[in-house]
Amino acid sequence: MAVAAVLLGGTALALALPDRGATGPGAGPPESPSAGPSGDPSGAPPADGGSPLSGWIYDVVFSEDGETLYVFGMSGVSAWDWRGGELVRSLASPAPQAADLRPDGLTAVGYGLESGYVALWDAVTGEEVTRLGYDNGDLGFYDMPAFTSDGSRLAVLAAEGGTPEGDRLLQIWDTGTGEPAGVEIPVDGGLADLEFAVGDAYLVGIVSDWGEDPADVTVWDAQTGATVYTLEGEAGVMGYTALSPDGRTMAVHNRDRLVRVVDVATGEVLRTMDAPDAAHERITGLGYSPGGDLLYGAAYGWSEDRGSVWDPATGALVRDADVPVYGPLAAHPDGEHLAVVADGGGRILILDGDYAVVGELV
DSSP states (O other): OOOTTTOSSSOEEEEEEEOSSOSSTTSOOOOOOSSOTTSOTTOOOOTTSOOTTOSOEEEEEEOTTSSEEEEEETTEEEEEETTTTEEEEEEEOSOOSEEEEOTTSOEEEEOOOSSEEEEEEETTTTEEEEEEOOSOTTEEEEEEEEEOTTSSEEEEEEEETTSTTSOEEEEEEETTTOOEEEEEEEESSEEEEEEEETTTTEEEEEEEOSSSSOOEEEEEETTTOOEEEEETTTTTTTTOEEEOTTSSEEEEEOTTSOEEEEETTTOOEEEEOOOOTTOOSSOSEEEEOTTSSOEEEEBOTTSSOOEEEEOTTTOOEEEEEEEOOBSSEEEOTTSSOEEEEETTTTEEEEEOTTSOEEEEEO
16 A cells, blocks of 8 residues: 655654644644654664563564565654564654554554654654644544545544543545545544545444453545444454454454454454364454455454454354464564564564464564
8 A cells, every 4th residue: 555645655654743842732833853753764773672562462474575564553653674583673663552554564553642643654774754733723632543544544543632531533534635525423432443445435433432341343445434333242352353354354352252254345253263172262363364364363462362264254163272372463465474562562572384483572
């Protein structure tokens, strides 16, 4: 997904950042720096000396060419030479609150801080390209940005009054002009995930109150903002879902701890995956292989649990809770490698096509 209107080239990052010089959501943008929020695009680790993998890791994704692994976690966003196990660049520090790391490397990252704006980055060079979100009435506290496939539009969750207590409104912006595209969707609660699907015709959101109740899957018409349907409780307590590579179906882990494949456009449950013998009490991630012929169900990396693999077309188990597939996870474009987060964070394991550990990032 190329962002021709705003990119210098390569992979993009959308960052909802605090305005360190403004006094409110409507203040004008400060001068754009040539480096990222850390002030150093060279690949230096966080200022506290810790690893960019320190703490919880929320998402991982391989770049489109398969050479780089992008990681989002408590310590920020970083890029890694996964074969050599070396840090290439720290892309965002301090750590964002929310992120949408797309499989082709196009990445949307959000800071949940007051008086925010959204910054677009060239993740290859680490340089900021532009900033969006000013002159947006009293809206601010931007969260959960998500690009369309061609990068021409950006969905972002905003809060009235620019504070986390404000009512939430999902907006769609034109990335070329930075102006709202006229679509505004009230959201009752927060979002655990947000993605465009089915040729960008729909927005899929995981709506959660961050309590004990299971999260809902809500699908909106991306052109009108109308709610198409809501699957209540179908995202489970933690809100884990995965879109298929073609964006037409999604896997959900529901309140009954079942993994189902759903048609995005209609909400029809197409099939339920067979339960493994060692059934997951909880799942920490779902993911598809690049060709969509495998569906991975990740287990907790610090437990004795193991992950499972299904054929999403039939629901049949390919591997029965016996592989070290932990979540979050990312499938390499070659279909022969997986990156999985072990111990919840701190290290990432690289698996080969036989699910053997062949590398480690720490």
